[in-house]
Amino acid sequence: MTSVRVNPDALSVLDRPNSYIGKTVPRPNLERLLQGRGLYVSDIELPRMAHVVFLRSPHAHAKIVGIDAAQARAMPGVIAIVTGQELAAVITPWVGVLSHLKGLKSAPQSAIAIDRVCWQGEAVAAIVATSRAAAEDAAEHVAVEYEELEAVTDMRTALDPATSVIHASLGDNLAFERVHVAGEVDQAFADSDEVVETEFIFGRHTGVTLEPRSVVADWNAAEARLTIYQGTQAPHMVQNIVALHLGLREAQVRVVCKDVGGSFGIKVHIYADEMATYALSKLLRRPIKFVADRVESFNTDIHARDHRCRGKIGVKRDGTITAFEIDDLTGIGPYSMYPRTSAIEANQVVNLVGGPYTSKNYRARARVVFQNKNVMCQYRAVGHPIACSVTEGLVDLAAMKIGMDPLEIRRRNLIADDAYPCGSPSGLRFEKLSHHASLAKLVKMMDYDALRAEQAALRKKGIHRGIGIASFIEVTNPSAAFYGVGGAKISSQDGVAVRLDAQGSVICATSITEQGQGSESLTAQIVGSVLGVSTDRVRVILGDTDMTPYGGGTWASRGAGIGGEAALQATKILRKNILDVAAVILQSTPDELDIANNAVVNASDGAPRIELNELARVVYFRPDTLPPGIQPELMATKHFVPREYPFAFTNGVQASWLEVDTETGFIRLLKHWVVEDCGTIINPQLVDEQIRGGVVQGLGAALFERCIYDERGQLTNANMADYLVPMSGEMPDIDVGHVVSPTLESELGAKGAGEAGTAGAAAAVSNAVNDALQPFGVTITEIPLTPQVVLTALGRV
Amino acid sequence: MKAAAFAYARATSVANALDLLAAHGDRAKVLSGGQSLMPAMNLRLISPELIVDIGELTELRGITVRGDVLVIGALTRHVELLKSPDIAAHAPLLVDAVAHVAHPAIRNRGTLGGSLAHADPASELPACMLALDATIIVRGPGGERRIAAEEFFTGIYETALAPQELLVAIELPVAKKGSVHFFHEFARRHGDYAIAGLAAQASIDGGRFAGLRLGFFAVGDRPLLANAATRLTGVEVSAAVLTEACAALDAELDPQEDQQASPEMRRHLARVLLKRGVAALLGRPELGAGATT
Numbered sequence A: 001m002t003s004v005r006v007n008p009d010a011l012s013v014l015d016r017p018n019s020y021i022g023k024t025v026p027r028p029n030l031e032r033l034l035q036g037r038g039l040y041v042s043d044i045e046l047p048r049m050a051h052v053v054f055l056r057s058p059h060a061h062a063k064i065v066g067i068d069a070a071q072a073r074a075m076p077g078v079i080a081i082v083t084g085q086e087l088a089a090v091i092t093p094w095v096g097v098l099s100h101l102k103g104l105k106s107a108p109q110s111a112i113a114i115d116r117v118c119w120q121g122e123a124v125a126a127i128v129a130t131s132r133a134a135a136e137d138a139a140e141h142v143a144v145e146y147e148e149l150e151a152v153t154d155m156r157t158a159l160d161p162a163t164s165v166i167h168a169s170l171g172d173n174l175a176f177e178r179v180h181v182a183g184e185v186d187q188a189f190a191d192s193d194e195v196v197e198t199e200f201i202f203g204r205h206t207g208v209t210l211e212p213r214s215v216v217a218d219w220n221a222a223e224a225r226l227t228i229y230q231g232t233q234a235p236h237m238v239q240n241i242v243a244l245h246l247g248l249r250e251a252q253v254r255v256v257c258k259d260v261g262g263s264f265g266i267k268v269h270i271y272a273d274e275m276a277t278y279a280l281s282k283l284l285r286r287p288i289k290f291v292a293d294r295v296e297s298f299n300t301d302i303h304a305r306d307h308r309c310r311g312k313i314g315v316k317r318d319g320t321i322t323a324f325e326i327d328d329l330t331g332i333g334p335y336s337m338y339p340r341t342s343a344i345e346a347n348q349v350v351n352l353v354g355g356p357y358t359s360k361n362y363r364a365r366a367r368v369v370f371q372n373k374n375v376m377c378q379y380r381a382v383g384h385p386i387a388c389s390v391t392e393g394l395v396d397l398a399a400m401k402i403g404m405d406p407l408e409i410r411r412r413n414l415i416a417d418d419a420y421p422c423g424s425p426s427g428l429r430f431e432k433l434s435h436h437a438s439l440a441k442l443v444k445m446m447d448y449d450a451l452r453a454e455q456a457a458l459r460k461k462g463i464h465r466g467i468g469i470a471s472f473i474e475v476t477n478p479s480a481a482f483y484g485v486g487g488a489k490i491s492s493q494d495g496v497a498v499r500l501d502a503q504g505s506v507i508c509a510t511s512i513t514e515q516g517q518g519s520e521s522l523t524a525q526i527v528g529s530v531l532g533v534s535t536d537r538v539r540v541i542l543g544d545t546d547m548t549p550y551g552g553g554t555w556a557s558r559g560a561g562i563g564g565e566a567a568l569q570a571t572k573i574l575r576k577n578i579l580d581v582a583a584v585i586l587q588s589t590p591d592e593l594d595i596a597n598n599a600v601v602n603a604s605d606g607a608p609r610i611e612l613n614e615l616a617r618v619v620y621f622r623p624d625t626l627p628p629g630i631q632p633e634l635m636a637t638k639h640f641v642p643r644e645y646p647f648a649f650t651n652g653v654q655a656s657w658l659e660v661d662t663e664t665g666f667i668r669l670l671k672h673w674v675v676e677d678c679g680t681i682i683n684p685q686l687v688d689e690q691i692r693g694g695v696v697q698g699l700g701a702a703l704f705e706r707c708i709y710d711e712r713g714q715l716t717n718a719n720m721a722d723y724l725v726p727m728s729g730e731m732p733d734i735d736v737g738h739v740v741s742p743t744l745e746s747e748l749g750a751k752g753a754g755e756a757g758t759a760g761a762a763a764a765v766s767n768a769v770n771d772a773l774q775p776f777g778v779t780i781t782e783i784p785l786t787p788q789v790v791l792t793a794l795g796r797v
Numbered sequence B: 001m002k003a004a005a006f007a008y009a010r011a012t013s014v015a016n017a018l019d020l021l022a023a024h025g026d027r028a029k030v031l032s033g034g035q036s037l038m039p040a041m042n043l044r045l046i047s048p049e050l051i052v053d054i055g056e057l058t059e060l061r062g063i064t065v066r067g068d069v070l071v072i073g074a075l076t077r078h079v080e081l082l083k084s085p086d087i088a089a090h091a092p093l094l095v096d097a098v099a100h101v102a103h104p105a106i107r108n109r110g111t112l113g114g115s116l117a118h119a120d121p122a123s124e125l126p127a128c129m130l131a132l133d134a135t136i137i138v139r140g141p142g143g144e145r146r147i148a149a150e151e152f153f154t155g156i157y158e159t160a161l162a163p164q165e166l167l168v169a170i171e172l173p174v175a176k177k178g179s180v181h182f183f184h185e186f187a188r189r190h191g192d193y194a195i196a197g198l199a200a201q202a203s204i205d206g207g208r209f210a211g212l213r214l215g216f217f218a219v220g221d222r223p224l225l226a227n228a229a230t231r232l233t234g235v236e237v238s239a240a241v242l243t244e245a246c247a248a249l250d251a252e253l254d255p256q257e258d259q260q261a262s263p264e265m266r267r268h269l270a271r272v273l274l275k276r277g278v279a280a281l282l283g284r285p286e287l288g289a290g291a292t293t
């Protein structure tokens, strides 16, 4: 890893001697996880705990005529069989809308379907038994009579008058529409030397977490409290929503989130079957465990990215991009997801298209329609892969049309590095980006000219390799005006409490959560650095609404930037409080003292003065030796939310080098490069691995992943054999480089890094494939780029 | 994804296993490596009443050379095929093929007998049996039967095995001096079942094929020993001859449609495999290059 510090303003608290900031520090949770001592929801066993299995609809759209569970009720181990109607006694339905997404509509959704099922996989009954196996046995004997209804599956015809309306009360199948116009678009196209227009198609896919969604809900009737163990990205959001729909106060709900086996946005939503599990615990007055199996994960974990987007670009012969225009269509399933809604993805597409470029003329329409398929919602890099593929695909097509190198057209149109702060035609505001520095670095890392020469030489031998470039911007650190403004009780701020224990170690409770990305590690690094203690003295507590400050959690690439800043600010106060009491004990002044290596030292020469454990001993056990009126405060809490910019945008650029076997349609990824700018880098290894993991998910979308539905709304590849996730054997080496432009909204200066890899990977691959296929005069703007798609485009089959 | 309840018996001998199978018929299932059987049971695609675990039967293990014949026990695991010096010396095609079967964890458990009895048309090893002219040895209540590989595979997951029979071993003629082989498959990811594949064994004399056995897989409901090979045997192979052979191959194929490929694409890939395979076997790269339509 190499870094260029574009903004070299020193951050004093972070540049202290022995700082952990910018260093690769092993994760504090590594040993625990590697020794198999992690605690996932599946590991939790409680007395009297029962298991729930959901009987799921085999039809995409059907009336439930009757449910006969008599035979199943008599099966061994069965505790209860509960229908949607019965469960409605303890839980209310919900509607997934946000008021700031004007016009967004959805229908009330129940925890278990009542009267009607709207997608294949929707739960129609809960079978509660002493084991999962017993519940599955019984599920086979629940007889449900359905009357099939017409299924709306093709988003292209969902709005046709001839198509049936899924929710009659809504009037039509249009969930949301946004139109945005900036500048003089028609004039700009008229003034262009070339205008290129095409349709981009994106396969519906999903996040495929290694650990499926899992919940243990434990209603304690004596305490009138519900404890929920769940792998979630947002414990306080779950707490709020559970309380709201089960008729409880938030104080009656505790959400505990231990280890989580991957989330990627899949676990940031409220799912009907999880709501049903909470309600079942209350109804049956005992702990209930729900662990989704792989088939139901595919059928019920949110899907994403099912888009068809027409795109248009205008360009002058000198390479100036004059305008972008898009018309995006996406199908989200039968309900808008709760509580973040299913309109955010399309909304992001409108926000982000053209984002890296100077062109001011932009027209966009996005339509979000209902269909009888599984629900769609936010998955890692929400909307970005669509926007990036459309933008970068159009830029390359424009470059091809005027015979300009893809690098050159970008150099001529990317927003200049000294143009900030500035805005985009869609209304985004950029504090500080580094497109040109990033591109320059990428070109060097990949040795662009040498690759072009190699490509030309191999082409003569009938070997077709391609280079694809994709610049991108990424939404991170959402600010105060996020979700709450739309009426959803999801906190945009996060909090951290730090306290010195009686032996001089630090206990730090943070409201951000850990799903594998290293929240625990980065928090310990910040606390250790700011305070002056080693990270082995810092214990981080996350994921417990009873124990941590109130906050949003870890999603939208916000954990490090927002939770990290709260940790920094809380630790600064603790440090000051420690130095105040040290000055009293040492008959010195706080200014003359510092903390380093777990001890209070002289600021001047670093000579140790008093160990922190000794200071803590005095404060906790011998306060009698302190002068009158001195009451040390060895605990501090701070919260943080960015206020100035709606988002801390990051930027970067990716490149793909690949080979297309033009006889078979198979694509071999040879190498991938990323340069990104996430501001202050707290832990380089964690950042690089976030980028790499993100890239791999983007490559999955580019080549492999797709939920294949038939025309009747049946998901036909809901298993790991037929749904192809990217695997290491097909992955190229991924080189990561950084440019560092810290955000000035926080002292930490960190922006997010979790989604950048996913944002641009597919765009880079698509562009590389089209680059490789140039001699054939073929361009493909559809992902996944399967051999069948490539061969068909080449006219071989 | 929990299997329905079933009874379990660990067979103590081949005779004991045959007794159990005779008593329970098609309500029983033999368990070898479990790498195909257990997923099917967990998905409740099948729910046998009795599992007859033959895993402990050492008499079904092992690789031995008897004169001109290589004998491989049914319980020989994929990983053992991969590592055996006897296989490398006498049936090197199998080494190349097994490297494409699944992943190391699965190869550590999966067995040759299980793979052949399971008869997935996209499996590598059944096609190798055709290319290597194997004899499949099964034992049942009526004694032992020797079945030519060409007769053994009868359809998707269907074989000449009766429910009361056990596949016990296979026999292969050891590879002759001067014989060459070719293995290639098109799969979306390493370890996936193929979209189309070819396992070929040949002997070459004076630049011509003296013998050529082409075992195609994933291009029909069972592995196919292609007759198109006869067009290439004993003649000087030119691009024109190869094109004719491709056309002949095409006429033999009846590929299935699935999510990975249309029948048309499978036909196309089979032709590419034939060209590339012949080019590799004859050491004439020019035959494999160029578009195939």
Ligand SMILES: Cc1cc2nc3c(=O)[nH]c(=O)nc-3n(C[C@H](O)[C@H](O)[C@H](O)COP(=O)(O)OP(=O)(O)OC[C@H]3O[C@@H](n4cnc5c(N)ncnc54)[C@H](O)[C@@H]3O)c2cc1C
Residues within 6 Å of the ligand: B029, B030, B031, B032, B033, B034, B035, B036, B037, B038, B039, B074, B100, B101, B102, B103, B106, B109, B110, B111, B112, B113, B114, B115, B117, B118, B120, B122, B123, B124, B125, B161, B165, B166, B167, B168, B191, B192, B193, B194
């Ligand atoms: C993720 C994954 C990927 C895979 N990829 C591939 C691949 O790419 N190519 C491939 O070929 N295979 C693949 N397989 C399957 C694997 O090779 C299996 O090991 C093999 O198909 C079956 O062998 P087994 O010993 O595991 O048989 P089992 O699963 O134990 O049995 C399979 C069937 O054969 C029957 N059977 C087993 N042994 C006998 C016997 N001696 N006599 C009679 N009947 C018997 C069983 O009753 C059962 O019906 C994959 C499996 C997995 C899980």
